[in-house]
Amino acid sequence: MAGTFRLSFGPWNIHEGGDPFGPTVRGGIEFAKKLECYKQLGFDGVQFHDDDAVPDMNDLAPDQIVAKAADVKQLLDDHGLAAEFVAPRLWEDERTIDGGYTSNDPACREFAKERSRRTIDIANALDTKLVVLWLAREGTYIREAKDSKIAVDRLVEAINDMLAWDPNIKIAIEPKPNEPMDQAYIPTTGHAIALAYLTDDPKRVGVNIESAHAILAGLDPSDEMGFALACDRLYTVHLNDQNGLKFDEDKSFGAVDLRRAFNQVRILDEYDFGKNGEFVGLDVKAMRTQRTDVATKHLTNSRQIFLNLLELARSLDKNKIDQLITQRDYEELEMLIINHLMGK
Ligand code: XUL
């Protein structure tokens, strides 16, 4: 029987529209207010950065951080929501200017590790076992700034530190090839899973595949998902879309390339993604032009497109596809898929 999916997004997906070239254009909505709309929009899971849950956490002692996170857990319970993951925000503090785990300054590397332990404490207080690592500044603007071999050693060391801090957590690395850095050290799913195998507990290290990040690396997101599924390492996804090799656009899922989106839905469904409790996560941004009163449509639209594509994936004529594959008539197979997407 076909499975059902639980969907999630992060509070940063309801945002004020600021970009590197201009200020915010929509009023801020406080976190507790955002939680109120999750269920109405059709979502069950909340993705967190550590300081989405505990703002100003650097000014608090470990036990104060846990107490604040416990209050957020109560809020989640009140709304019937679950925390999907917590991610350390290691790209805003002045101690992470040169990267977190790969910084050239040992004191800054220690800050990044200590902050990650606090992230895990927050994850426990929110009752999730998943930590996402978007390795934002773990890379370089110029090649000579860091030693790429040592950088990987340091990433492994930092992940080992997290695995040892809590024997039950799992870590999903979110690869991205560039932005903010010129070159990131972990640009693709393959790099992330290779990194997993270098750690002390490879079975607890996997990936969060974001569609736009794969596209920025010139790769097909559904093939990246297939690779991770074959390695049993697809812990979560960030579905969205991307119009070519530009800045990371975080467009609504399927808004640029419906067929590419269809293939992502198809592979997730084919392999029962979600059967171990995984969420289908979105990482989408409302366009800056969107008025405040209609600034959650990117979420409902992405969800609806996901569900529509799911219906299409499930109604494909599988026998016909097998037949065309056997006959090696891929032109006809392509037409079958296009006709199906066009409702013909
Ligand atoms: C950045 C990105 C982040 C992560 C979470 O491109 O996708 O929002 O998903 O830290």
Ligand code: MN
């Ligand atoms: Mn993301």
